[in-house]
Structure formats: structure tokens, C-alpha cells
Amino acid sequence: MKIIVPMAGRGSRLRPHTLTVPKPLIPVAGKPIVHRLVSDIAKVLGEPIEEIAFVLGDPAFFGDDVVESLTELAEGLGAKASIYRQDQPLGTGHAIMCAKDSLSGPAVIAYADTLIRADFNLDKEADSVIWVKQVDRPEAYGVVKLNDQKQIVELVEKPKEFVSDLAVIGIYYFKDVAVLKDELQYVLDNKIINGGEYQINDGIKRMMADGKVFVTGQVDEWMDCGNKNVTVETNTRMLGFLEKDGEKLISDSVTQKNATIIPPCYIGDGVVIKNASIGPNVSIGDGCTVEDTAIKNSLVQTETVIKNATLDNAMIGNHVLYDGKYTTISIGDYSILE
Known part of the structure; x- marks a missing residue:
């Protein structure tokens, strides 16, 4: 085949x-x-x-x-x-x-x-x-x-x-x-x-x-x-399926300090979470830092830093620095908002 x-x-x-x-x-x-x-x-x-x-x-x-x-x-x-x-x-x-x-x-x-x-x-x-x-x-x-x-x-x-x-x-x-x-x-x-x-x-x-x-x-x-909205929705649905299948979704190398994770979530290798609430229905790629932030129903790619944010229905690319108060956002790779 x-x-x-x-x-x-x-x-x-x-x-x-x-x-x-x-x-x-x-x-x-x-x-x-x-x-x-x-x-x-x-x-x-x-x-x-x-x-x-x-x-x-x-x-x-x-x-x-x-x-x-x-x-x-x-x-x-x-x-x-x-x-x-x-x-x-x-x-x-x-x-x-x-x-x-x-x-x-x-x-x-x-x-x-x-x-x-x-x-x-x-x-x-x-x-x-x-x-x-x-x-x-x-x-x-x-x-x-x-x-x-x-x-x-x-x-x-x-x-x-x-x-x-x-x-x-x-x-x-x-x-x-x-x-x-x-x-x-x-x-x-x-x-x-x-x-x-x-x-x-x-x-x-x-x-x-x-x-x-x-x-x-x-x-x-x-x-x-x-598009962005349906991709975020697909991420949510896929997380639900994977959780039901019993797939391991959170890396053992995640660092948490005063963090709350509400499943289902995917969290990749080397992610640092401080003073933050993650989930439900969130995917965060390898090497990200999330601090003083609440995220739900969102998709974040790799090597991105998010601070002081409240995010819902958001899609954020790779190597982004985001520090702000917006909620429903779509940010491409290498963007800086601070």
C-alpha cells in the first residue's frame, strides 16, 4: 500500500x-x-x-x-x-x-x-x-x-x-x-x-x-x-480524543510553580509555567514559558514567552514574546508584543 x-x-x-x-x-x-x-x-x-x-x-x-x-x-x-x-x-x-x-x-x-x-x-x-x-x-x-x-x-x-x-x-x-x-x-x-x-x-x-x-x-x-478558529476548535476536539485514548499529553520535563492545569491539555518538553492557569483545551509546544497568565481553548507553538495575559480562542506561533491584555488573538512567528 x-x-x-x-x-x-x-x-x-x-x-x-x-x-x-x-x-x-x-x-x-x-x-x-x-x-x-x-x-x-x-x-x-x-x-x-x-x-x-x-x-x-x-x-x-x-x-x-x-x-x-x-x-x-x-x-x-x-x-x-x-x-x-x-x-x-x-x-x-x-x-x-x-x-x-x-x-x-x-x-x-x-x-x-x-x-x-x-x-x-x-x-x-x-x-x-x-x-x-x-x-x-x-x-x-x-x-x-x-x-x-x-x-x-x-x-x-x-x-x-x-x-x-x-x-x-x-x-x-x-x-x-x-x-x-x-x-x-x-x-x-x-x-x-x-x-x-x-x-x-x-x-x-x-x-x-x-x-x-x-x-x-x-x-x-x-x-x-x-483557518485560525477551526484549527483551535480542531485542537480542542483532538485533545479530547487523545485524553479518552489514554495518551500521555503532559511532558515529565514541565516545570510548574503555583500552576494549575485543567485537562485536557498538551504541554511539551521544557515548558515553564509560573503563577498561571492552563486549560482546558490548550496545547503548548516545546520550550515555552507561561507566567502570570490564564489560557484556555488555545494553541501555542514552540519557544514562545507569554506573560500577563488572559487568553481564550487564541493561536500563537513560534518564538513569540507576548505581554499584554488582549484575549482572542492570532499571532504569527517571531512577533513581539510587550
């Missing part, structure tokens, strides 16, 4: 946090988004992963440190890491085809801007499985249309009239991903463009027209990381 991860986008909706760090490497509950996504998919598949192919953008932004992090991720799962580049933002189908040398055999394609919780058996008899989640407002999503045999017969983007309430979440399984590669090559060769880009859906639709069988795989939880 292979996993293909297109992740070349800059994550503009999550700025300023993505000005210096690619969105898939933003940590949620102490672990980068893409690390959580790939690890959770591998767990769901329950079989050896031979290769994980990452499609990155500009090397000036997705540099050697990103490649090293992703290589460690793949090797930690017993897989080979393959790195590809998408030099132009030409769409989901184009991004997949940038990894065409890896497009053979059974594979999962997963876009690295979402997190899932799932526990099900993968239907390997079908030609493809498209992961979906039941939603309350299907008109805001791309959804699948099913026939009487519960097979997917159509993909409909933001339907004005009700088609189904099963939204496509951006994770796909292909029994032989080379079939998708052939159809996407046709899309590229014939310049089949939608929304100004080459889309994976156009390759999938050609597979459907050729009689390939598509079925749904439903996830228990689908969590977005598109």
Missing part, C-alpha cells in the same frame, strides 16, 4: 501562521497536521505501508527541514519517503500527477489539510473508496450521489438542490492508482479544466464512465484546519 499526500498549498487562510511554516506542519495537540493525518490513515488501513509520496511546493518555502520531517514520518511507519514538487498551483489533479512515478498499485490519496478519526474495514473489492462524512449543510460541500446498491455514481460540487448529505473529505483509496493516473493524463493532455485548474474529480468521473465501482468509507470524525 502507498499513501500519496499532495501538500503544496501555502495555506493562505491560516496566515500569519503559515507565512513561515507550511500549513501541514502546524502542530495540533502537539503533532503536525500531516503527521497526525498520515499516522491515522496507516492505523485505519492496518497493513504495511511501502511508500509515502509527498507533493510539495516551492523549495524556498518547503525546504530541507520540511523534507527531513516528512522523511522521518515515513520511515517511522516503515515506509520509503518520496518527495515531488508542484511548481505551479494548477489544481488537485495536477498535484497528483506530479507524483506520477509513484502512481501504481493500491494507494490512498489524502490532502493534508484535514484530520480524521475512523475505525472501519476498507472495501478492497471496489475499484475505489471515497471517504465521506455526513454533514448538516451539504450545499456547502462537494457530495456523492449513490445508487440503490450504495455505489457512488456522481460527484456534485455544492449542490443547490439536495443530492445527499455525504460530503467528500479529500481522502481516497484506489485498488490500482495507475488507472487514475491514466485518466488524469487524459485530463491534462486535453486541457480539461474546471475552476481554472485540473481537478481529481475529472479523472474520477472518467473512471466512473468506464464502469469502475466506487463506494463510500465513512469516518467518525472529520476536523478541518483551514
Whole structure:
């Protein structure tokens, strides 16, 4: 089994946090988004992963440190890491085809801007499985249309009239991903463009027209990381899941003096907490100092100093110095407010 991860986008909706760090490497509950996504998919598949192919953008932004992090991720799962580049933002189908040398055999394609919780058996008899989640407002999503045999017969983007309430979440399984590669090559060769880009859906639709069988795989939880507010919400939900799973969330190297920690919280290595209340639903990365502060429902990255603050629904980047009285904030890397 292979996993293909297109992740070349800059994550503009999550700025300023993505000005210096690619969105898939933003940590949620102490672990980068893409690390959580790939690890959770591998767990769901329950079989050896031979290769994980990452499609990155500009090397000036997705540099050697990103490649090293992703290589460690793949090797930690017993897989080979393959790195590809998408030099132009030409769409989901184009991004997949940038990894065409890896497009053979059974594979999962997963876009690295979402997190899932799932526990099900993968239907390997079908030609493809498209992961979906039941939603309350299907008109805001791309959804699948099913026939009487519960097979997917159509993909409909933001339907004005009700088609189904099963939204496509951006994770796909292909029994032989080379079939998708052939159809996407046709899309590229014939310049089949939608929304100004080459889309994976156009390759999938050609597979459907050729009689390939598509079925749904439903996830228990689908969590977005598109902007600051939903990323903070996803951090909260993920902390709850990890606490329920019994995962150790607070490092033994945390220094506490007159500190109160209200779970669930993730607190990384070397964090110093003085005269402070942390939690619930807070993640604090390695090397931070929090003093004379109360924080809840927030996400703080690494090597940051926070003093004299009362924070709620806040997201703070790496190497920040913050001393102030604001509450709902979003501060990028290397900022100083004092």
C-alpha cells in the first residue's frame, strides 16, 4: 500500500501562521497536521505501508527541514519517503500527477489539510473508496450521489438542490492508482479544466464512465484546519480524543510553580509555567514559558514567552514574546508584543 499526500498549498487562510511554516506542519495537540493525518490513515488501513509520496511546493518555502520531517514520518511507519514538487498551483489533479512515478498499485490519496478519526474495514473489492462524512449543510460541500446498491455514481460540487448529505473529505483509496493516473493524463493532455485548474474529480468521473465501482468509507470524525478558529476548535476536539485514548499529553520535563492545569491539555518538553492557569483545551509546544497568565481553548507553538495575559480562542506561533491584555488573538512567528 502507498499513501500519496499532495501538500503544496501555502495555506493562505491560516496566515500569519503559515507565512513561515507550511500549513501541514502546524502542530495540533502537539503533532503536525500531516503527521497526525498520515499516522491515522496507516492505523485505519492496518497493513504495511511501502511508500509515502509527498507533493510539495516551492523549495524556498518547503525546504530541507520540511523534507527531513516528512522523511522521518515515513520511515517511522516503515515506509520509503518520496518527495515531488508542484511548481505551479494548477489544481488537485495536477498535484497528483506530479507524483506520477509513484502512481501504481493500491494507494490512498489524502490532502493534508484535514484530520480524521475512523475505525472501519476498507472495501478492497471496489475499484475505489471515497471517504465521506455526513454533514448538516451539504450545499456547502462537494457530495456523492449513490445508487440503490450504495455505489457512488456522481460527484456534485455544492449542490443547490439536495443530492445527499455525504460530503467528500479529500481522502481516497484506489485498488490500482495507475488507472487514475491514466485518466488524469487524459485530463491534462486535453486541457480539461474546471475552476481554472485540473481537478481529481475529472479523472474520477472518467473512471466512473468506464464502469469502475466506487463506494463510500465513512469516518467518525472529520476536523478541518483551514483557518485560525477551526484549527483551535480542531485542537480542542483532538485533545479530547487523545485524553479518552489514554495518551500521555503532559511532558515529565514541565516545570510548574503555583500552576494549575485543567485537562485536557498538551504541554511539551521544557515548558515553564509560573503563577498561571492552563486549560482546558490548550496545547503548548516545546520550550515555552507561561507566567502570570490564564489560557484556555488555545494553541501555542514552540519557544514562545507569554506573560500577563488572559487568553481564550487564541493561536500563537513560534518564538513569540507576548505581554499584554488582549484575549482572542492570532499571532504569527517571531512577533513581539510587550
